[in-house]
Amino acid sequence: KRRTVRRPPLPPGPPAEPLIGHLRIMPSDQEELVFHEWAKTYGDVMHLRVLGRDLIILDSVQAATELLEKRSALYSDRPNFTVYTSLMGWDLHMGFFPYGRRFRKHRKLLQSYLTQQSIVKFQPIQLINARYLAKGLMENKRDFGHYISRYATSVVMRIAYGHQIMSEEDEFMTIVNDVAYALNNCGPPGATIVDYFPILQYFPSWFPGTSYATFAREWKWAIDKLFNVPYEKAESTAEPSFLHSQMEAVSGKDLTDEDIQDLKGSAGVLFAGGADTTSSSLETFVLALLHHPVVQKKGQEELDRVIGHDRLPTFEDYDALPYIDCVTQEILRWHPATPLGVPHRAMEDDIYRGMFIPKGAIIFSNVKGINLDKNVYTEPTKFNPSRFLPKSQGGNEEPRPIATFGFGRRICPGRHLAAASIWIAVATMFATVNVNKAKDEDGNEITPEIMFETGLTSRPKAFSCNITPRSEKAIRIVARECESLYE
Numbered sequence: 001k002r003r004t005v006r007r008p009p010l011p012p013g014p015p016a017e018p019l020i021g022h023l024r025i026m027p028s029d030q031e032e033l034v035f036h037e038w039a040k041t042y043g044d045v046m047h048l049r050v051l052g053r054d055l056i057i058l059d060s061v062q063a064a065t066e067l068l069e070k071r072s073a074l075y076s077d078r079p080n081f082t083v084y085t086s087l088m089g090w091d092l093h094m095g096f097f098p099y100g101r102r103f104r105k106h107r108k109l110l111q112s113y114l115t116q117q118s119i120v121k122f123q124p125i126q127l128i129n130a131r132y133l134a135k136g137l138m139e140n141k142r143d144f145g146h147y148i149s150r151y152a153t154s155v156v157m158r159i160a161y162g163h164q165i166m167s168e169e170d171e172f173m174t175i176v177n178d179v180a181y182a183l184n185n186c187g188p189p190g191a192t193i194v195d196y197f198p199i200l201q202y203f204p205s206w207f208p209g210t211s212y213a214t215f216a217r218e219w220k221w222a223i224d225k226l227f228n229v230p231y232e233k234a235e236s237t238a239e240p241s242f243l244h245s246q247m248e249a250v251s252g253k254d255l256t257d258e259d260i261q262d263l264k265g266s267a268g269v270l271f272a273g274g275a276d277t278t279s280s281s282l283e284t285f286v287l288a289l290l291h292h293p294v295v296q297k298k299g300q301e302e303l304d305r306v307i308g309h310d311r312l313p314t315f316e317d318y319d320a321l322p323y324i325d326c327v328t329q330e331i332l333r334w335h336p337a338t339p340l341g342v343p344h345r346a347m348e349d350d351i352y353r354g355m356f357i358p359k360g361a362i363i364f365s366n367v368k369g370i371n372l373d374k375n376v377y378t379e380p381t382k383f384n385p386s387r388f389l390p391k392s393q394g395g396n397e398e399p400r401p402i403a404t405f406g407f408g409r410r411i412c413p414g415r416h417l418a419a420a421s422i423w424i425a426v427a428t429m430f431a432t433v434n435v436n437k438a439k440d441e442d443g444n445e446i447t448p449e450i451m452f453e454t455g456l457t458s459r460p461k462a463f464s465c466n467i468t469p470r471s472e473k474a475i476r477i478v479a480r481e482c483e484s485l486y487e
């Protein structure tokens with residue numbers, strides 16, 4: 001007699017319709033918050049099916065760590081990102097590569113360039129650009145978002161290509177802004193209808209669900225520029241950079257097409273992965289300050305006590321400024337720049353906690369949902385950096401938001417660099433400027449809504465604020481510190 005082996009049940013999820021599954025209830029905006037609400041009913045491992053594709057949503061650090069990290073041999077692949085790769089042109093970005101030889105090659109290069117020890121050599125770049133950020137914010141000739149974006153872009157541009165952004169009209173600023181717009185508006189990564197059914201990319205734009213595909217096609221030129229223009233320009237500069245070191249490694253060799261694509265791609269991901277995420281996080285910081293002014297007060301008090309008013313903070317002050325570190329962690333927790341992470345793909349059938357996870361399932365770690373876990377964070381929607389402080393200093397000793405940078409073999413290789421860039425920018429801003437609410441024509445304060453864009457990366461929806469220098473002395477110190485940039 002043949003025994004039939006019974007497959008364990010799929011993880012729970014909301015009721016589905018025949019054939020189309022959850023298609024009609026799939027959110028198209030702020031999915032992370034909707035998924036987090038559903039998880040309260042269905043649990044931290046949830047199953048959704050859209051047109052025959054299985055999606056697994058992980059809504060706790062425990063589930064994400066146990067699957068994506070402890071079982072990383074099964075979960076390190078990426079799903080099909082038709083909209084991002086074939087249509088928008090991100091196919092040189094290793095973040096979208098399937099797990100395999102080429103992925104491992106790029107990953108190794110980038111990871112070893114960005115370890116906690118190796119990024120120390122980039123601190124002078126971060127420091128001078130943080131001061132240049134303060135100068136811009138104090139002069140206030142443009143929207144604050146411009147200076148934040150210039151800061152984040154300058155840091156990664158110099159590391160990737162050896163190029164320092166000096167002029168407001170720098171071509172790379174335009175490239176990065178265009179790419180940010182494309183990334184912020186192209187829908188959930190790997191989870192649009194065209195990603196499930198690549199054939200739909202050939203359907204006309206009026207066909208239901210193909211609008212993201214049309215958008216992606218229309219913005220492909222921006223991503224092409226991102227990979228090609230800085231690469232072409234960097235060929236003629238001798239400044240030390242990631243690209244320069246890679247070029248030296250292959251000098252004297254006849255480069256194949258794949259070699260050139262590898263060079264363009266691996267330098268391009270530094271720029272692409274690092275600029276928009278860091279600037280989104282700093283805009284989130286400004287928005288949070290408008291809603292929680294006490295954070296600015298506490299941050300400035302710590303700086304004034306430790307550093308005084310005669311100099312600006314440096315990386316050497318890190319250990320003496322624990323509150324600034326907590327602010328950095330709270331920015332990363334409160335609204336992570338990639339709220340749904342970057343999806344992984346199950347490479348084999350698996351069973352977890354008695355539930356069946358089918359091969360090919362697309363696995364989302366709901367980073368924002370995880371960071372809002374009430375079992376871990378008290379009043380999770382409140383921006384409260386003190387939550388990380390030890391109890392002896394009035395804190396809650398809550399854990400750092402590790403989900404923000406993802407999990408396992410695909411964890412963000414730029415995480416140390418990103419945290420350091422945010423830290424020095426926050427410290428420098430506290431030392432030099434006051435962030436306050438803007439006022440309307442009648443002199444009433446404008447409190448912006450806490451709203452974010454939906455895309456692979458997510459920044460606050462446009463808002464206004466009033467940033468002013470903290471003192472005449474701060475203006476003079478910043479101006480003096482920035483002189484070396486012009487030499």
Ligand code: HEM
Nearest residue numbers: 095270273274277337341342405406407410411412414418
């Ligand atoms: C606040 C800033 C940042 C956030 C929130 C962030 C977040 C993430 C997340 C969630 C992932 C996916 C991890 C996973 O699949 O589990 C990722 C991947 C990646 N990030 Fe970041 N990141 C940031 C900054 C950076 C920086 C500064 C760089 C480079 C300089 C960078 C380069 C990359 C790359 C190349 C990948 C793809 C890794 C892979 O697929 O193996 N990121 N990032």
